[in-house]
Structure formats: C-alpha cells, structure tokens
Amino acid sequence: MARINLLPQELKPKGYVLKLSKTLNKLALISIAILLAAAFVFLGSFIFFSQQTKASLGRQESLKSEIRALEATEQKLILVKDRIQKIGKVLNVENTTEELGVLKQIVEILPEGVSFNSVGISDSSVELEVTAPNLLSIGQFFLSIVNSQGFQKVTVTGFSYKLETGYVVGLIFF
C-alpha cells in the first residue's frame, strides 16, 4: 500500500534539524555508554583495592601473632641495641688510654742511666720527671725523643742538678 502523508508540506521539518536531531540522539547514547563505563571502572577499582587491603590486613595479623611469639627475642635485641648505643657514648669519653700508650713509647726509648722520678698522665698530656747521672745520658734521651717522631710536642718544664741524684729534667709530652 502506498504511504500517504496527510500533513501539509509546509510543516515538514527542515533537513538540518533532522540531521541535528539524529546527531543529538547518537551523542546521548554514547554519553550514556561512557558514563556506564566510567562507573564500572571506578567501582571495579574500588572493589579491587578494597579486597587487596583486606587481604593485606589479614596477612598483617598473621605476622603480628608470629612476632608476638618472638617477643623475648625482640626484647633482647632492643636491649642489646640500647646498651651498644650507650656504651658507644661512654667509649667516646676522653680518657688517658692514648696517653698511656705515649708513656709506653717513652719507656721504650729511655736510655740506660735515665730513670723516672714521677709520672703524671692527664687526658691530653704526659708529664714526667727524669733523673740522669750525666749530661750525656740526658742528651741521648733528647735525641731518642727527636728521632722517634712519635710525639706532637715536647716541652721542657725544668732542668736542675742535685748532688745526690744528678740531673733532674721535667718534660711534658703532648
């Protein structure tokens, strides 16, 4: 049967309006599809990370219970680290250990005939008084000090002669 259009031709919509209408319909469908896709992506991501977080929290609880079982070991390790940290501070205190080493060096180079009268050791120097029977021994001692090159600075604090003991020399080694 032939199609009969009873509407007058003047009321027929224009070509561009029909085109626009079709375009808008397409756009509407596409935008709905994009909206649904975006919603799916967001929801999927949320559910995925939520599940992963839950699984991680479960594993954490298991690890925590194993760690609690080793609490004694943890206490000992914390104690050891605490002690070592404090022992390190004490060992850094200035003391006379190094100067004792300097005194031992001096003892090694002390020539025959020269002997100590007194020794004083502080955390920065070694102060001593030696006795020698003659100037030759004193000279040998001074030469040994110079040749050893193991002392930063040596100061003569006194030089005297006593009939009973001989030459008495005071020295400070830094």
Place this chain on the structure above:
Amino acid sequence: MAIPVAVLLVVAILFIYLTKVGYSRVTKQISEYKLAQKTENILSGKLGLLKKVESEIADDTDSTILALPDKNPATWSISQLRLKSIENGLTMDSINVANSNSFEENINSIAIGVQITGQELAQILSFLSSLPTFAPISTTGEIQMEKGQDGGWAANTEVSIYWSKLPPTLPAIDETLNDLSNEEKTVLNKVSSLTKPTFTVLEPSGPKERLTPFN
C-alpha cells in the same frame, strides 16, 4: 530533540559527580592499600630479623648487660681491680668510692679512687693498661705515679664506672626494627671480648648429721 538534550545534560551532571566522588574514593582506597602494604613489609622484615637473630642474641645480651649493667656495678669493678692488681704483683693500698652522678641522660657514673704500690713501673703500667679490658666498662682519669725512697712505685688514679636502667618499653609492634649496623657490631665485638667478672654461686648446704653440735 528535547529528550536527547535533557539526557546529555543529566549524563554530564552525573559524570561530573561520579568523577569527583569516585576518584576521591578510589584514591583514598589506594592510599589505604599502599599503607597496608608498607606495614606488611615492615612486619615481614621484622619477623625475618627476629628469626635470624633468635639463636645468637642471648650471648650478645649477656655481654652487653655485663659491660653496662642496669645497677651500680661498684662491687664487680672493685673485684676486677683487685684481681688485676694481684695478677700484676701490686698491692692495693686503698679504694674509695665517690658519690654517683649523672654522666648523661639515662647513664649514671661513679668514680673509684685507687691507690696501688709495686716494685716496678712496668707492673703499674701493665695494671693501668688492663683497665679498659674488663667488664663493666670504665674510663681512667688522671694518673699520678711517684717513685718511693725504697725504689718502689706508688700510683693513684680515678676509675669511672657506668650503669644505665633498662629500656622501659618495647616499641610498637608495627615499628621498623633494624639489624645491628656495622658500627654497632664493632662495639659489640669489643664488648664481647672484655673479661667478665667472676660470679660465685653459693649452693645452700643440705642437712647433715653432727654428733657433737656444741663443739
């Protein structure tokens, strides 16, 4: 034509809302996941470390607690000083224990004045050299040595000893726990080689028959 325009408008509004809300929720969930992962790694590392050190930590604990006790170790130190003086053929003329003072926050110290005499300077030097080799750790202050009329030597010095209270609490379970660093291991090796004080354990004597208790 009005319907597709309305649909486009509604979709645009929904899209803006979805992006705003959805994005913030997803990023928040991702942050929570990353935090959970980080905590899990910390716990896993901690557990691995504790399992690794479990067998050897007991000896290390003993060495360090003897080197820096939690209570005043004056009696241990005096015992060690007397032992070392005897080993070097010296006579300990006097020992004076001063009042304790605070060396640093959480570390206390006390000074022990020591006077010793011996025939040879070498004996005194040997004694003084041995002071840093025994536990508890100590530091030596100024030393004065004088030659006596009889040719013997007298020395006096001040030996400072230290102690510190034990840590009161454990850190939180999810806090990182690291193994000993190389510097810490060096200190530990040094501490492990110190001569430890000798402890005598007195056993209670059991009942026994005594025929004449008045004699």
